[in-house]
Amino acid sequence: MGLSRALLDVTPLRTSPDYRRLWIGGLLSGLGGQMAVVAVLYQVWESTRSPIWTGAAGLAQALPIITFGLFAGALVDRVDRRRFYLITKIGQAVCAALLTVQAFTGGSAPLVLCLVAVQSLFVAGGGPASRTFLSRLLPAEQLGAGLALNRISFQTAMLIGPALGGLVISGVGVAGCFLIHTLTFAVALWTAILLPPMPPSSSPGLTGVLAGLRFLGANRAVRGALLTDLAATVLAMPISLFPVINADRFGGDPRTLGLFLTAIAVGGVVASALSGTFTGAQRPGAVMLGGALTWGVALALFGVAPTAWAGLALLAVAGAADTVSVVARSTVVQRHTPDAFLGRAAAAEQIVGQAGPDVGNLRGGLVAAGSSAAVALVSGGLLCVAAVAVIAARTPELRRPDIR
Structure with a gap:
């Protein structure tokens, strides 16, 4: 196998404008999300000095996804997936904006975790919706390449996002970090608006x-x-x-x-x-x-x-x-x-x-x-x-x- 064939296949980014916009939006919102993780932990720790509260931050993020994930997935299969994804992105962007506001006004740890949990509810629906897009946006032979591109986007956010979050917090505080988080979701929202309609293909007998x-x-x-x-x-x-x-x-x-x-x-x-x-x-x-x-x-x-x-x-x-x-x-x-x-x-x-x-x-x-x-x-x-x-x-x- 030649070196060019062994490297990451970027064909989906070249050939599908819809996938390219979605990928860019996902990369930026992923970076903003990882910065927000650091900001949440920092603010909760600074306000409580309790490892129990910082541990609760992870729980607030995970529980809604685990509890409501399958229900959200069933809903994804019943409605226009692009419209549903757009709604979840609006919800995440609103929560990001509220996190910014509370940071500027000195919000409490319970308020931060409440907003994190609500945002995670929208993630429980938006995540499954976005995973269904590849089969609509890419031909079958590019599916694996699209999944690999999504994976490297996730890993890039994991590598760079926390470090950027730490730098921003040290420079302008947690409010600045949450503000960047909000702006990245605005970009993701724009990419969702530009997606083509994706009506459901299921019949009532296949729902639930x-x-x-x-x-x-x-x-x-x-x-x-x-x-x-x-x-x-x-x-x-x-x-x-x-x-x-x-x-x-x-x-x-x-x-x-x-x-x-x-x-x-x-x-x-x-x-x-x-x-x-x-x-x-x-x-x-x-x-x-x-x-x-x-x-x-x-x-x-x-x-x-x-x-x-x-x-x-x-x-x-x-x-x-x-x-x-x-x-x-x-x-x-x-x-x-x-x-x-x-x-x-x-x-x-x-x-x-x-x-x-x-x-x-x-x-x-x-x-x-x-x-x-x-x-x-x-x-x-x-x-x-x-x-x-x-x-x-x-x-x-x-x-x-x-x-x-």
Whole structure:
């Protein structure tokens, strides 16, 4: 394979103006959203000095998505998806503006978390809606490339957004950070307005949460893709173990701790940059399974890494494997889901992506408390490998070539 074919395929950005505008809007609102995460944590901490309140900030963001995600996905499949997405973006922009106002006027921590929770309600609907757009905006052969571009947009926001947020807060305060957050949502709102109409393709008999759950249970490829992601995140999520591993094995240097998170992100960015090597694969299910297995093995080895540099290299491998697995998983879900169910399948993806890491971090912390962080990492990585192997053996649909 030539170098040009191995690199990130930007064809969707060149050929589809609607996708290009949507991608730019998503990148900017993602950067603004990550800056706002830092601003929320900073303001809540400064006003309460309580780790319980800062922990509640994450809960305020996650609970609405987990609780209402499937209901929002069912609604996405019943209405014009562009119009619904536009409504959710308006809601997020209004919440961002209210966060700005409260920051200028010295709002309280409960008010901040309330606004975060309301904004997350709109995210619960906007996320599934946006995931359905690719099959309407791009031809089937560009679907994998579009998903990889979305992934690198997400990773860029994760890499740059928090650092920008810290710089802005140190310079002009949290209100300035929230103001930028609001402006980026205004751009995302503009891109939503310019999208073409996307009327629902479902009939009344295909609507509803229960119908969506039945579909997810009956479609073996989609079910296997979601279970693979759960196996990787619930069994082998390492983030909560980083401080303990850093203290026990690498002297507790905060610079090393920061590099752990950066290494995962760097690995993901590199994988996205070279995504041409896998986005056109005829067996995206097999690619997904291989990525999940590599994630588990890399994290198990990280648990016994002899040096910090070896650990960072393994985390970079894990980050790259995670990106490969996530892009391939989304490709499987998109290709195996009828348009009438795409909103509900996208909502299930969003819930799995939100809840899996949270539960996985909790699992890792509980195991480490009863043994050690190394045991938690090694056992989690090996359990992930075993679970993914079982899913692969029991789901032949994931190993077969896709028929387009």
